[in-house]
Amino acid sequence: MESRSRSIRKSTCIVILAILVLSLIRTSHCFYLPGVAPEDFQKGDPLKVKVNKLTSIKTQLPYSYYSLPFCPPPKIVDSAENLGEVLRGDRIENSPYVFKMREPQMCSVLCRITLDTKAVKQFKEKIDDEYRVNMILDNLPLVVPIRRQDQGSPTVYQLGYHVGLKGQYTGSKEEKFFIHNHLAFTVKYHRDPETDSARIVGFEVKPYSIKHEYEGKWSENTRITTCNPHTKRIVVNSNTPQEVDTNKEIIFTYDVEYQESDVKWASRWDAYLLMNDDQIHWFSIVNSLMIVLFLSGMVAMIMLRTLYRDIAKYNELETLEEAQEEAGWKLVHGDVFRPPSNSDVLCVYVGTGVQFLCMILVTMIFAVLGFLSPSNRGGLMTAMLLLWVFMGIFAGYASSRLYKMFKGSEWKKVSLRTACLFPGIVFAIFFVLNALIWGQKSSGAVPFGTMFALVVLWFGISVPLVFVGGYIGFRKPAIEDPVKTNKIPRQIPEQAWYMNSNFSILIGGILPFGAVFIELFFILTSIWLNQFYYIFGFLFLVFIILLITCAEITIVLCYFQLCSEDYLWWWRSYLTSGSSALYLFLYATFYFFTKLEITKLVSGLLYFGYMLIASYAFFVLTGTIGFYACFWFTRLIYSSVKID
Structure with a gap:
């Protein structure tokens, strides 16, 4: 009887230990980083958008964002990085993107550039190697939402957006390269009803390749005819993507949309971490x-x-x-x-x-x-x-x-x-x-x-x-x-x-x-x-x-x-x-x-x-x-x- 009771006590301890371990595993993906306080933003507060390295799973070689002739800010400032970030190849810098909290922007012009032979070669190489652009807003990485065909399946997120894409266009057999020059950003925020302040809980983008058109000569106040800021539609009357070619001008534009979310700041990383269907992972x-x-x-x-x-x-x-x-x-x-x-x-x-x-x-x-x-x-x-x-x-x-x-x-x-x-x-x-x-x-x-x-x-x-x-x-x-x-x-x-x-x-x-x-x-x-x-x-x-x-x-x-x-x-x-x-x-x-x-x-x-x-x-x-x-x-x- 004594050995049997000892065995029962041992089995009970094992079961309790297993329950504690499984509960630890189950909750280990919900992160609240100790020592990092959330930042509250009021309406109209400026948001700092930073750019990070260009990455590719085909080459495993990261490159600085400004290694490509993207639109630069007046002065490029490097962010302080820890030892691990440097060893990972992270290069976090400021960007020319200007966001204001809960103030939507439609068809904002970033810059206009004309590609020379060297720039065309650089863009084509990065597009061919499927490089992705990484950005950061309030310490959240930029992701591209990809909705699955199954209605019940959750949205999958991919880190960063592709520099561009390649393929055939208008019946031509020649493979051409197109750049993503229009970015439709979506900033999700969780609002505090008492103080009306908000915390950022999501940073998403949908990239587009659009050959912009405008009237007359280019200036800061030139109206882009392919962009209508008075409608929710991002682009109108544009049926051609922006090709990467010598002496071609490229106009970079972006939209910013804000969406209120029920997700709290402490749980904002959950959507980023659940990028794959992990049921098979857990079972295996x-x-x-x-x-x-x-x-x-x-x-x-x-x-x-x-x-x-x-x-x-x-x-x-x-x-x-x-x-x-x-x-x-x-x-x-x-x-x-x-x-x-x-x-x-x-x-x-x-x-x-x-x-x-x-x-x-x-x-x-x-x-x-x-x-x-x-x-x-x-x-x-x-x-x-x-x-x-x-x-x-x-x-x-x-x-x-x-x-x-x-x-x-x-x-x-x-x-x-x-x-x-x-x-x-x-x-x-x-x-x-x-x-x-x-x-x-x-x-x-x-x-x-x-x-x-x-x-x-x-x-x-x-x-x-x-x-x-x-x-x-x-x-x-x-x-x-x-x-x-x-x-x-x-x-x-x-x-x-x-x-x-x-x-x-x-x-x-x-x-x-x-x-x-x-x-x-x-x-x-x-x-x-x-x-x-x-x-x-x-x-x-x-x-x-x-x-x-x-x-x-x-x-x-x-x-x-x-x-x-x-x-x-x-x-x-x-x-x-x-x-x-x-x-x-x-x-x-x-x-x-x-x-x-x-x-x-x-x-x-x-x-x-x-x-x-x-x-x-x-x-x-x-x-x-x-x-x-x-x-x-x-x-x-x-x-x-x-x-x-």
């Missing part, structure tokens, strides 16, 4: 997580029962003859804690993995609480970089502790390698990729000042903190092994083919990758298809499942390895779960050829370069989790048996 993730949890529970239960039986059997051996006849993992107790080859490199990678683990855990907590919502542009990347730098103290501590256990004495050397090996490799790849972006004259190229700031963060903060952690860790008493190590290494018997190290390592990475590959699809989509990623509650749950899966699959394979009297588990435990990074890179390659339309060589190199960095980081993280799981497991089982 929950289904995947349940399968992984079930498999992990079964594996853990089998392992605990098997180990309990083994330990009981070994502790019952009393005679010398029985001890000589024993077989399995107890036979290698004199070699299982023998330091591995290249132990200092293992210490470096374990310390780097601890740094990654601490960084991701803290980042996840801040993201779930709403501090790193998409409304805070660049906040996620800035937080990750700063946390990585400050978590260097844990990297130094973990690497030096392990190094001292391996009887090492040069802790400064290990600390230096911990501080420089992984960041140095990543920085070298990043520097080459940045040179390629700079060669394309893209705004995505990191400026010299930002690059210098990254180096200062690395050598000015991260490296000293790693040494501080290494000093503290090395002063601690060395971790003592639960059993003594023999002076002469035991010979490892010939292993079956399925216990081969390469085969075992490759098999071990499948399950951790299976725990995250569905979520990985949405992460890749948000990065490379210019969409928001917002379900941080689910991501945190997937990350926890990844930790559990890496630990359990590595423990299982380590147990089988020890049972076959192979005691070289140190590096294999790291590589077993770390091999999931190989499957991540292969999946990224599959995603490239099936979901993306990248055709340019530089863009392809950027994609595979950044995914190589991501896979390398994933290897370090998962490998460290598997290593510490096996480290705890081996110490636990060998300290539980009687060894004379």
